[in-house]
Amino acid sequence: MREKIGEKPSFYDSTLCTQPPERKPTERCFRLRISAQAITLPAMKKLLLTLCSLALLAGCKGSDSAFTGMHTVLIKTSLGDITVDIDADAAPKTAENFLTHVQDGYYNELTFHRVIPDFMIQGGDPLGNGTGGESIWGGSFEDEINAKSYNLHKQLLRDMTDENLPAELAKMTVKEYYEKEGYQYDNSLKSLPMERGAIAMANAGPNTNGSQFFIIQRGEGTPWLEGKHTVFGKVTAGMDVVDAIAAVERNAGDQPLEPVTYTMQFVQ
Numbered sequence: 001m002r003e004k005i006g007e008k009p010s011f012y013d014s015t016l017c018t019q020p021p022e023r024k025p026t027e028r029c030f031r032l033r034i035s036a037q038a039i040t041l042p043a044m045k046k047l048l049l050t051l052c053s054l055a056l057l058a059g060c061k062g063s064d065s066a067f068t069g070m071h072t073v074l075i076k077t078s079l080g081d082i083t084v085d086i087d088a089d090a091a092p093k094t095a096e097n098f099l100t101h102v103q104d105g106y107y108n109e110l111t112f113h114r115v116i117p118d119f120m121i122q123g124g125d126p127l128g129n130g131t132g133g134e135s136i137w138g139g140s141f142e143d144e145i146n147a148k149s150y151n152l153h154k155q156l157l158r159d160m161t162d163e164n165l166p167a168e169l170a171k172m173t174v175k176e177y178y179e180k181e182g183y184q185y186d187n188s189l190k191s192l193p194m195e196r197g198a199i200a201m202a203n204a205g206p207n208t209n210g211s212q213f214f215i216i217q218r219g220e221g222t223p224w225l226e227g228k229h230t231v232f233g234k235v236t237a238g239m240d241v242v243d244a245i246a247a248v249e250r251n252a253g254d255q256p257l258e259p260v261t262y263t264m265q266f267v268q
Helices: 041-057 092-104 174-180 239-246
Strands: 070-077 080-087 114-116 120-123 198-201 213-216 231-237 261-266
Touching: 070 092, 080 092, 080 239, 092 231, 092 261, 114 239, 120 239, 231 239
Parallel strands: none
Antiparallel strands: 070 080, 070 261, 080 231, 114 120, 120 213, 198 213, 198 231
């Protein structure tokens, strides 16, 4: 499935949302149970072994990330260098996925396959067309977002748009609506703002993170995407390069006519 950021034709449509230039800055696009009878010790051991085997088959590494604190990655593009600081405390699993991919060389010689001026640049797909990539565990993994960091639990849908909403939606908070759409939130996290220079995971809906990411280039950030994408770091140097990449000539699918390639280097 193609991973596209911000595409949605309607406030409460079920497809992914778009980022039209005319959208107002404040407007968002919305849209083992165990038997009660006693379990013998051998049975318990067998159950635990089965669960452990399933976890290994699923590629689970446990809840503890291999990374904590801040880490720096240098993205060496064909148009210049971009330095990003990755916050492993804000999004532990996301940071582990990204940094491990960097260390393994997964991102080397890839391209920014989708660029939109006054919005973002997107990369991380080994196929180069928005349909590829996977996590270090294989397949996809869950979002790491705290809706309260964006006050989504206080904002009402009806205040976010001029559209006439059905009564059921009009009384919902943004958080409640997103949860209805399948998003899940973690109050133990402190999500980073979706501001200019932020680096976040691209996805195809709730809990579909793989390897693709995007860097926000828009000066005012992308508030309509809050609660829908995991932010895990920020550009600390090279925003002029991000601007240059966003401005290259592109085709109707927002793919650069001249490929913008990059490699990544784990600094610390």
